[in-house]
Amino acid sequence: MRSFLTVILMSAGIVFCAFGQNGVLREMSGEVEIKAAGASSFSAARIGDTIAQNTIVSTGFRGTAVIEVGSSLITVRPLTRLSLSEIQRSSNTENVNVNLQTGRVRVDVNPPAGTKTNLTVQSTVASASVRGTVFEFDTYNLNVNEGSVVFGGSSGPVVMVNPGNNTFVGNDGAPVNPVVVASSSLAPSSPVGAPPPETTTAAAVINYGDMSINLDYD
Numbered sequence: 001m002r003s004f005l006t007v008i009l010m011s012a013g014i015v016f017c018a019f020g021q022n023g024v025l026r027e028m029s030g031e032v033e034i035k036a037a038g039a040s041s042f043s044a045a046r047i048g049d050t051i052a053q054n055t056i057v058s059t060g061f062r063g064t065a066v067i068e069v070g071s072s073l074i075t076v077r078p079l080t081r082l083s084l085s086e087i088q089r090s091s092n093t094e095n096v097n098v099n100l101q102t103g104r105v106r107v108d109v110n111p112p113a114g115t116k117t118n119l120t121v122q123s124t125v126a127s128a129s130v131r132g133t134v135f136e137f138d139t140y141n142l143n144v145n146e147g148s149v150v151f152g153g154s155s156g157p158v159v160m161v162n163p164g165n166n167t168f169v170g171n172d173g174a175p176v177n178p179v180v181v182a183s184s185s186l187a188p189s190s191p192v193g194a195p196p197p198e199t200t201t202a203a204a205v206i207n208y209g210d211m212s213i214n215l216d217y218d
Contacts (some may be wrong), residue, residue: 021087021094023051023069030078031060056083059103070094071117075106077138085122097122104138109147126153126169133163141168151175 025034025045033042037054051057051067058081059065065076069087071094076082080103088095094117098105101123109130111117120129123139133147142151144161151167152158156174161167165178 021070021089022053023055023067023074023084023087025049025051025057025065026068026073027066028064030063032063032065032076033058033060051084053087054083054085056081069096071109071111071115072096072119073108074098075108077104077106079103080105092116093118096120099123100137100139102139104136106134106136108134125173126151126175135161142166 025032025047028045028047032045034045034049034051035042035056035058036052042056042058045057045065051069057065057067057076059076059078061078063076063078067074067076067084069084070089074082081101082103082105083099083101084096085099086095086097092115094111094115096117096119098107098119098121100121105121107119107121107130109117109119118129120127121137122128123137125140126137126142128135128137128142129150129152130147133149134145135147135149136143136145142149142161143166144163146163148163149161150158151161153169153175154173156172159167159175159177161178165182167176167178167181170176
């Protein structure tokens, strides 16, 4: 009987270690609201609030928040709504999934030596997955500051985005190769009076990138 109880307690400890994780609201300014899972309405957030799994965080026009989840910091920009759809931790691995509904976030992932963090930010059209890096994501556009990010859209293959590079989801739902994005930003402007470029798929994607990549959020 004692051995059986020991096994049960050990199993319970493993489950708690794997599923008993929460985020904490470390910093905030302006209007920030939270809605706990199962709650009927939002309430004003306060520094130190627990951000449990499936809690929705919403910021107003001038609102910002910093959520600490294990070894990751998620900076929530103004006019953003997100939830932590998964927060798990085993002995040496953290798994965090962020559901970004609107707005943009900055993510800083810095796991301690000997551990790793698998963090994914997912919107309705794209997802960014990392294992130790710094990046900004606004549901369509991605800017990588440090490390590398695996970026995927609703169609097409994923692309690897290295530090200092940008990419975005094209009109076809596929992520654009960062090399193409960089090349389009270096291309000279068309002479005044010149006819517009042919509207091929590639040109449309590049033109979309010219209009959309403005990721200097700091």
